Amino acid sequence: MTKVIKILGTGCPKCQTMTGVVKDVVSENNIDATIEKVEDIMEIMKFNVMTTPALVIDDVITIKGRVPSKDEVLALLN
């Protein structure tokens, strides 16, 4: 099943880094997933997070407020 990955962040450097990490993990491991960047603050607030960047996988918030390592993201996606 295709996983839906959302990256919540208003475009700060940390959010860019997180997007990079997630994209790398997905392509390196051939994971079936769509990646969407959510930059609109109103959309972000619907997820009830207070610190960005946040990583949402299939509508579950998995990481917030920090940039994860590749291994961490891979573990979350498996």
Next chain:
Amino acid sequence: MFDWIQNIADWFVYDVLNMNQGQHLAEALNFFIYDTTKILILLFVVIFFMGIVNSYFPIDKVKNYLSRHKLYGLEYLMASLFGVVTPFCSCSSVPLFIGFVRGGIPLGVTFSFLITSPLVNEVAIGLFIGLFGLKTTIIYVISGVLLGTISGVILQKLKLESYLTPWVKEVLENAQREQDIFQAEKQPFKQRLPIIWAEVIKILKGIIPYVLVGIAIGGLMHGYIPEGFFEKYMDKDNLFAVPIATILAVPMYSNASGILPVVQVLVAKGIPLGTAIAFMMGVVGLSLPEAMLLKKVMTLKLIAIFFSVVTLCIIISGYVFNILL
């Protein structure tokens, strides 16, 4: 406590590089090695410690605590204290603001948190201990906390809700004391450690260049500006020094790390500490990029009021320091 670093610096400069004691370059190099080593160690310790605190005491818990408890005025102080232990990246200020407001936390209390958090952060504390010593650091931290508290109280009294942007007002109307229970991550310390560690390394990597450049510039100035040079312009009796220093500082946005070593030299050369602290608070606590971000939730008028109140409080604390220290 730091004698051993001095010994290492001496050994490296005089024995390994075989330079002569008393030589200008040798002294400057010695100073640079000693200062950077000491400051990097302190930064590491403080950032690591704060990382641990923050891991057990995340922002969601803070918000829930503030939104559940009525504290009879103490909530401003609590919010301000929470600001010290929960650092956040400036890009999170908008989601934080909304999260707090939505949790039914009064605007003034939210401001207390937003003011203290960047003002008293782990990097500033680490650098402060290294450059100015423990006593000045404690004074800085206490005054930062008080400043956040008092500014929050004032801002609450001004009843500024009507100056929020329309969609935030909507959020405000639907605000409720949150009942949702925070799913605390029950991770053992062993699992938290790698995450905390990675974060510490990331922060250090980000600030080391600024710190090195700052100390290098400070070192150069140390050699070339004569003792007491600034006393002529900025002595304690000069009433304009504090406001000018503060107002100059507000638009500046250095992540404290670069500016602090320079300020330390300025103090050594005769700028009163209160004036210097006011300057640093202006640099660290308020910035134009932050104002731009806040535009999403506040009208320009509210941002202007917010910045004015905080600036005023900084100026006052600068005067108080100059009298006390």
